[in-house]
Each structure stands twice: as structure tokens, then as C-alpha cells.
Amino acid sequence: MSAPVSTDTTATPPLPLPADLVATLQATLGPKGWSMDAGVLESHNREARGKFAGAAKMVLFPASTDEVATCVRLCHIAGIALVPQGGNTGRCGGAVAKCGQILINLARMNQIIDIDARDFTMTVQAGTILHRIQQAASDHDLLFPLSLGAQGSCQIGGNLATNAGGLNVIRYGNTRDLVLGVEVVLADGTVWNGLSKLRKDNTGYDLRDLFIGSEGTLGIITACTLKLFPRPRHLATAWVALGSVDGALDLLALARRETGDAIAAFELISRFAHDLCLRHIQNCVNPLQTVAPWYVMIEITSSRPHDDLTSVMEGLLERALENGFITDATLARSDAQRANLWALREGIPGAQTREGGSIKHDVSVPVSSVPALIERGIAQAHKRIPGIRPCPFGHVGDGNIHFNFSQPENMPRETFLAQWEDLNRDIHDIVADLGGSISAEHGIGQLKVEELVHYADPAKIRLLTAIKQAIDPKNTLNPGKIIPDK
Template sequence: MSFLPEAALDQLKDLLGPKGFSMESDVLAAHNAEARGKFEGHAEIILFPASTEEVAKAVAICAAHDIAIVPQGGNTGRCGGAVADSKQVLINLKRMNRVIEIDERDFTATVEAGAILQNIQEAAEEHDLLFPLSLGAEGTCQIGGNLATNAGGLNVIRYGNARDLCLGLEVVLPDGAVWNGLSKLHKDNTGYDLRDLFIGAEGTLGIITKATLKLFAQPKHIATAWIAVPSPECAIDLLALARRHTGDAIAAFELISSFAHDLSVTYLKGLTRPLATKTDWHVLIELTSSRPNDDLETLLVDLLGQAVEIGLASDATLAQSEAQRENLWAIREGIPEAQGFEGGSIKHDVSVPISKVPDLLKRGMAAADALIPGIRPCPFGHVGDGNIHFNFTQPATMDKERYLAEWQSLNSVIHDIVTELGGSISAEHGIGQLKRDELALRADPVKLRLLKDIKRALDGKNRLNPDKVISFR
């Protein structure tokens, strides 16, 4: 291994033991394969530390030999933020996977960064508590990666992003020092908020090793409905009506195009169409409450009646069983998988102010069709917080390779519109490598300068996840 001095390799082996590293081709292949397939890693060694102390010492060894490190969680990212080249050491925290404590009085969970999101959810549920971060990869993604990318998911409208769900962190810095910010405090104004600095930094400033997370009362009632809406404008008006009608009970509010809906019910086994009514747009709404006497079904039925009466909805169905609810959510969550059956897909994880979502969809679909005639829009997502997964499936008559070659051109068209509408080119997937250069072009110059200054201050040698998010060379 030409890039890693023999002395450094020996030190890492002695530190981590036989379970703590691998240079085996099959192990490396699994961790070098990026989830979306757009990037390919070439790491020749991967570390699996079992404690914060081992992470810190491994980082210090690499720093002493001027070796770059790429942190990796569950490797479910979409922007190439966790792939390493052949001269970088990959470090994965999957052995650090404990749920250390569930505190029923403070309503907190203290966890190691390698803990699987679903395992944290289940640990909280055992104490009749809820950790509300929920996304498609929750069975494999690690909480450290969720925090490093400030993951969003399905429940942001009610509970916020990963940043909003975190009280404290423990972080290994680029020189191997450990910052212990593992606090349960809800209020702490003693200087700059270092926690928020590392959340969303994608491992470029430090490696998150532990976290203290907020928990909530477990919902006692859930009411879920699938609604046919005439247009995205009506969906936004319906959201506003629902907020006024239900207070804080809305846990999720998803907009789904007819094309996205049809893909799921056509290609995924066991799914049934919620409505006989044909419509261009659908909304999936879910209300939850931890209060034992709340009648959410009646509340939701009243809302739907009002919506139909004033023309915001043309039809709706209320889930009458857990099986029906699971069918509705399976349609929504199965869209990315189902898209694959129709060929290539060019994806955009963008956000705009909620009121601007209809403008984004109208202008974006028109611009995409002008660039690639016959393109098939497949938008869906968390319209309750303005985050649309603005995906496009290749034209039925177009070659997949030729279509995917238009990725950058279509990105530019959509991101121009997003920027004009005051939005963000990355809502919840991060920047990684995929959007790094575009961020440099689109970011406010002062913001970009500050990002680079922070990186230089904490990692002036550019050893930690180099050339992800920003490049300051």
C-alpha cells in the first residue's frame, strides 16, 4: 500500500486488532460501492473502530503521517460524500452501535454514532417513547451519518430535521482530540454553538462518535388519508387548511404525482390503488397524537369534508386498518425503487418556500420538457416543508446512457429555477461531491468564504473527508 507508511499501518493494526480493519477485496467492495452508483470508491483499507478512544487514536496516527480519512456511516448517501480514493483511509463506525441510555425523565436517548436509525426508534418504543426521524433507509443508515448530513425524512413538518432532534454530540477532531459536547441541555448560551457546526458538515470538520437525541411521547392515535387533489396549488391550500384545522397534529404531508403513484402500484407487488378516481396529483396526510382521548379520525374526516366542499380535493380515502395505512405508505416510499423499472432517472433533492412549490413544479416540468422532449416528470416528496424530490424518468424512446449524459444539463435548468425561487439545491441529501462545484458557483460569496474559513480553522491540512462539500485549494 504505497500511500500508507508501514509504520502507520502497523500502528493501526496494533490499535484496532484483527476485527478493527480490513484490506480484503470483498469487504472493501461493499464499502466502496456508493448507493446510487454515480460514484465509486477505491479505498484499499477500511477501519472499524469499536470506541471513541480508538477513533481518536486512529485519527491521530493518520494525522501524524499526513494521511486523509473519509468517515462513512451506513453508506446510504446519495451525493458521494462517503467514498474514498485509493490514497485515503476509510473509517466506518458500525461496531460503535450501542443505544447507551434511554432517559425517560429527560426524554433523551444517548447513542453511539454507528447505531442504526431503526434500532434507535425501536429502543425508544420499548420505553413508550418516539424518536421521530424516519426515512427510507432507516433499516441500514447510521445515526452518525444522519446527523452529518442533517437528514430530514417524513416527519420534518412536525418534529424538524436531524439538527432539531439533537441536543449534544461527541466529536473526534482532525488532530485526534475529542470534543465532549454530549449534553442533555435544551438551553446553553455559553459561546458559539459547536453542535450545529458539526451537524450537516458531512464529516469534513470532525467525526461524530456519540449523540444525545430528543425523544417524544409515543403516539397513541394515528389517522392517515390518501387524497386526490386537482393541482399543487390546491395541495398547498389544503396544507394551510389542515394546519388551522388540526393544530400541531400533522406528522406528515406528502405530495405525489400521478406518474409516481402509478409506478408504485404497477411495479411493486401487493400494492393496491387507494382511489378509483383518476387525478394528476395526490396527497398523503397523517395525523398523530399522544393524547389518549383524541379522535383524529373525526378530525380528519371533517377536514376532508371541508376540502371537498371548497374544491381543494376531489376524492379521499381514510385508512381503516393498519394494513391499509401500510399500503398507503408503501406506495409513497416505493417510488424510488419503482422508478428503476422505467429506465434512467435524474434526481433533484431541492427545497423552496412552501408557497413556491407549485411554481417550481410548473416551471421545472416545462423547462425539462423543452430540454429533453418526452421526459417524464416524477415529482414527489415532503411538500409540508417545501422539500420536493424532483425526479425525471427518461423518455420512453430514449436510450438510457444518452439520457443520463444530460444529468448536469438538467440539474442546471432545475437548480436555476430553484435559485430564482429562493430555494436550496440540497434539501436533505447533502452536498458531498455531487453538488460541491455547483455550491461554489451558487452560494453567496460571503457564505462560501465563511465555509472555507471554518474548514481551514478546524482542518487546515484538509485531512478529513477532503474535497467534499467545499474545496479550498
């Protein structure tokens, strides 16, 4: 089977949007609050990876929570589905709308409402770009640690809706761990104001966590209160060569002990991924002449004014060499050298795209099982597709591996991608056997709905279905995402 692509090809086309609904929405939002222009719709219907083709004929741009609530209520009454969309950077088709559905994009709701340096909190509207939040925290000598490749365009509401992961999970946790409160518009237009700054609140079910990771299927997040942290004043970044993934785990354990758990990033990079970046990403420089099958980029940080992290990192690397965990290492001595190391790590997805067709997996296992996952996964992939080129990389410090594969050099792209679902099942079977997850940080969307049903405990699927039915009985919020439509 080919890589999953969705276009609206039903035998009976959906009815046009009700004219009275369209007119009321237009009047409610004003001329800046909606579009039915083909060019505007084309950009919002285009999904980041090109696996799904959206077909929405209308996109809404509300400017306030009240406007979101009105739109949701009107669509709920009319029985028309709304598909929430943030920066449209998702990887699983979660923000793609079919014909007969309406997109609702929160880009105009982009205000930073409050920054409280005593509470170490920031309250923002859901359409605020992640990088702007990071910068606002830094301007107050604080840190918002969520860091993603798409941070220049992704919106915080989408980050919460998918419980995005990123580069600093080992130190600060997933997005869920960075949120104190949310404001949500429910399926019937009711607004739940849960914008609490409380760090302890034991008054019943945790509704906040119900909506974080729900991908807009239970409610539309319109604002949130985020945790902030002291801004790091010092950091040290190193690039390390290793002979095995087991060595990476030994290094990780040593680093946690030697640095007082000050690790902000611990990224595993295969030799193939490393070479792809040097080949395809402009101005990337090889940080080490040592050729090794695996590399790790490690970064430690501290907010204490007098910490000497360079000496801490040098001591760590010396002990790792003495113990045989690593074979070589280099420490970034300037901002330019550090930027080069990050360019090597963050350039992998783009470099792999330039290399040709790729089949991707966003999976996690217990950290101790990462070597088994990679060894078994590579062996099975070679068995299924001789000549396949494995490209595993990722956040080994939290067990999240982007287990990607590039097409064999002499195999046509279409032939390779036709085996997408079979290879997915191979890798996901191994992940399940190791007690892992088929979606570590990208969500389920519509890409992994059937996979979730296949691997999850049936009791979990019943609970997910019951929650959806209870909160959105008419199925007007992002239908077909996470759980299958009836």
C-alpha cells in the first residue's frame, strides 16, 4: 500500500455549507474574520507533509474567545463540523478539514495577556507563536522551555492540543508539564475558564489534562497559563562519537549523575543522518574527524551565576572516555560552533527530504529499551526492504526516537513508499512488544487512528469514545481524529 493520502473522493459529495450559516458567520466575524478565497484556502488546506489534502471551503479567523464561542455554537446547531487549526505544522493530519467542514484558525488571537515574574507564569492567547512566547519570557529574564523545529510558526494552542514534545523534555517535561491552566470553548459554545495559576488544585477531575493532547476533538483551547523557569545563564554543548547505542545510555546515566541532572538536551544521531546533513544542509561543518556509527549531542545548562559548565562538561567527557563509553568528543567553544552542532541535529528532517523518499515513525520506548528498538527495527526493515537506509535519530534522553528510513539508492520512490504501511506495522509491532508508544510527540490525528485502535487496550478505546460522546455528542469538533468516526 502507498503512503497514506486522503482526498475527498466519496461517491456522494457533501452538501454545500448552509447559506444562512455562512452569512451569519460572516456577519459575526466581520470582513477580517473569514475567507472563502481559493488562494487563502489552498494554504490552509495544505498539510505539512503532503499526506492529506484538505477540502474546506471556508476558514474562520476569530479575534476573541467570544467570537470562537459564537462560531462553535452556530456550527453545533447547524450540525457542521469545525476543524481547529493553529500554525498548520502538524505531522499527522490533525488540522485537515474535509469538504463540508469549516476550518477555524486562531492566528488573530495572539496576545500575551500577562507575565507574572513572581508566580513564574505567563498567560497567552492560543494563537500566539511559540517563538514569541520564548522571547517574551527571555525579555523578563525567564525561560519558557518548549522548543520545536517549527517554533517560528507553530501556535501555542496547537502545541497544547497535540501535547508537543521537543528538545527539552528530558529537563522540563512535555507540553502538558508546562501548563497550569487553560481556557476552552466546548462543543456547544460554552466557555470553560480554567486559566488558573495554581500549582496545587485537588478539586476533582483534572479537566486541564483532558483537553491537552485532545487535538481539538473535545474543545478548542483559546488561552493558557504557562509555567516559566529561571533563564539559563550558562550552557555547555558537546558533540560525542560512540561505538554503540548502549554507549549512549551509559553516557546518559553518567551525565545525569555528574551534572546534577542539568541536561537540557541529549540527542542521538546515526552516522547516516549525520552524513545527510553534511551533504544537503548548507554551511554545516563536520565537528569531528572521527568516523563513528553513532553520535550524541549533549547540552547542559544552569541559571546559577557562577557555575563553570565548561569544566563540568570537560570532566564528564574525560570520565566517559576513560570508561570506554565514547570514542571522541568536541566541546563548542563559541556561539557559532554551538549553532553548527544544532544545525546538524535540526537539519536531519530537511536533509532526508532532499535525499528522496522516506518512511517515518515517531515512537517511544523506555529509555533502557532504545538499543533493542533500534537493533530489532533495523534488522526487520532490511528483511522487508533490502538496501533500505535506516535514519534513526532523536531525543534518546526521553526514549523518543524518530525511526526514519530512506529509500534504497536503486529503488524508485513510489515503489518504496508503497511499503509505508507494512513497514509501519513492523516497527510498531516491535515498539508494542517493548512496552512503547506508536506516537511519542506528534499525536494521532487521522494518520494513526487505525494504528491506535489496533494497539491500544480496548478499554482505553472505549474510554476515549465515551469521553468524546459525552463532551461532543453531535461530533462537530474535529471528527475522525484520534478515534474513528462511527
